[in-house]
Amino acid sequence: MFQDLSYRDVPALVAGFTLTLGGLTPFLSPRWSLLELGFSPRVANSPAAAPPLKIFGARTTIIGALIVTFYTQRKFEAVDSVLLLIPYTGFVEGYLVWKEGNHGKAAFRIITGLLFGACGFAGLTASDR
Numbered sequence: 607m608f609q610d611l612s613y614r615d616v617p618a619l620v621a622g623f624t625l626t627l628g629g630l631t632p633f634l635s636p637r638w639s640l641l642e643l644g645f646s647p648r649v650a651n652s653p654a655a656a657p658p659l660k661i662f663g664a665r666t667t668i669i670g671a672l673i674v675t676f677y678t679q680r681k682f683e684a685v686d687s688v689l690l691l692i693p694y695t696g697f698v699e700g701y702l703v704w705k706e707g708n709h710g711k712a713a714f715r716i717i718t719g720l721l722f723g724a725c726g727f728a729g730l731t732a733s734d735r
Contacts, residue, residue, distance in 0.1 A: 614733055617725040618677055618685045621692065625670025632656070632663035639663070644703035644711030666695075682732035689726030693719040 631639040636659050640650035649655055669688065676684040696719015704712035725731070 614730045615677070617722055618673055618682075618689060618731045621689060621722050622670050622673030622677060622685075625666050626674060627670070629663040629665070629667030629670060632659040636660070643699065644706065644708040644715070646706050646708070649706065669695075677731070682735055683729070685731045686726040686729050689722050689731070691723070692726070693723035695719060696723075 631642070636656035637650045639659060640655060641647070645655075669692075673685055673688050676682075676688065693716075696715050696717075700712040700716035700719070703715060
């Protein structure tokens with residue numbers, strides 16, 4: 607899998623493994639996950655927030671697992687296609703966190719989403735293969 611590792615693989619691998627593992631955190635600690643996403647303690651301490659967060663986590667894990675699976679199958683165009691869609695979640699997360707008042711984490715979510723999307727749009731993972 608890593609015999610031809612290149613700089614162009616880094617965004618896909620970072621996104622794939624971060625999303626796969628990060629999506630599991632709501633099952634371990636919903637409160638910590640909400641705080642890490644940028645929500646206030648008021649939201650993080652709400653027991654009602656845990657079930658939807660776990661659904662979100664499961665879907666996030668699937669997106670990350672798709673990236674890793676396509677990468678290991680050497681389906682690099684598919685990897686770039688998934689990366690291209692990540693800005694949607696970045697904007698949604700950023701908007702919601704911005705409304706909670708955490709502008710730094712909101713900006714981080716939006717910017718990283720755009721960066722991953724730009725890599726997908728450019729076909730970075732599939733380029734020169």
